[in-house]
Amino acid sequence: MSGRLGREFYAVGAAALAPRLIGRVLVRVDDHGVRRAGRIVEVEAYLGVKDRASHAFGGRRTARNESMYGPPGTAYVYFTYGMHYCMNVVCGREGEPAAVLLRALEPLEGIEAMRAVRPRARRDEDLCNGPGKLCAALGIGRAENGLDLCEDPRLFIEEGAAVGTRRRGRRPRIGLGEAGEWKHKPLCWFERGHRCVSRG
DNA sequence: CGGCCGATCAGCT
DNA sequence: GCTGATCGGCCGA
Numbered sequence: 180m181s182g183r184l185g186r187e188f189y190a191v192g193a194a195a196l197a198p199r200l201i202g203r204v205l206v207r208v209d210d211h212g213v214r215r216a217g218r219i220v221e222v223e224a225y226l227g228v229k230d231r232a233s234h235a236f237g238g239r240r241t242a243r244n245e246s247m248y249g250p251p252g253t254a255y256v257y258f259t260y261g262m263h264y265c266m267n268v269v270c271g272r273e274g275e276p277a278a279v280l281l282r283a284l285e286p287l288e289g290i291e292a293m294r295a296v297r298p299r300a301r302r303d304e305d306l307c308n309g310p311g312k313l314c315a316a317l318g319i320g321r322a323e324n325g326l327d328l329c330e331d332p333r334l335f336i337e338e339g340a341a342v343g344t345r346r347r348g349r350r351p352r353i354g355l356g357e358a359g360e361w362k363h364k365p366l367c368w369f370e371r372g373h374r375c376v377s378r379g
Numbered sequence: 380c381g382g383c384c385g386a387t388c389a390g391c392t
Numbered sequence: 393g394c395t396g397a398t399c400g401g402c403c404g405a
Contacts (some may be wrong), residue, residue: 280397384400
């Protein structure tokens with residue numbers, strides 16, 4: 180049993196936090212008190228107002244991305260493509276909208292509960308190998324947007340075991356449109372060779 | 380395995 | 393009216 184990550188862990192820039200999240204464990208305690216958890220194996224950093232690929236580019240602030248402006252350790256969950264949710268961990272200083280997108284998990288606990296809500300995923304490694312999939316599997320949606328990962332009993336991240344540099348890969352972020360120079364910056368980190376990474 | 384496409388809505392022009 | 397930090401079904405090689 181390992182402890183919950185605290186405020187100071189999240190109070191760094193997105194490019195510093197992102198690789199440190201690899202190997203940690205995202206925990207969701209659902210309405211029935213059932214724990215669903217997964218080891219973080221793929222993340223992306225969104226650096227803030229200067230990052231053209233970020234929802235907060237240029238200081239953009241709307242109802243959707245409001246939680247990006249909250250304190251470090253806030254969950255930023257947004258709705259996209261008319262049907263999927265994606266979860267970010269807000270980081271840096273409060274008021275500066277930086278965040279790390281959680282892209283893939285290795286399912287560890289509550290796998291039956293995950294299967295129940297994602298019946299089409301045949302193999303365990305297909306339950307959480309994408310940002311929309313992991314939110315669906317863990318039951319993370321609109322109601323979880325803005326939760327404080329440092330305090331809330333329903334959603335938090337445990338220390339787990341950080342993955343060392345040798346076992347980490349790094350590449351450009353996935354799924355961006357034309358974000359200029361920002362499209363190609365290597366701001367996606369993943370655990371090398373892990374079967375649950377969304378793309379090799 | 381890779382490419383195309385539809386689902387469906389918030390935000391922007 | 394178009395695009396998107398996506399997914400899964402269907403198609404062809």
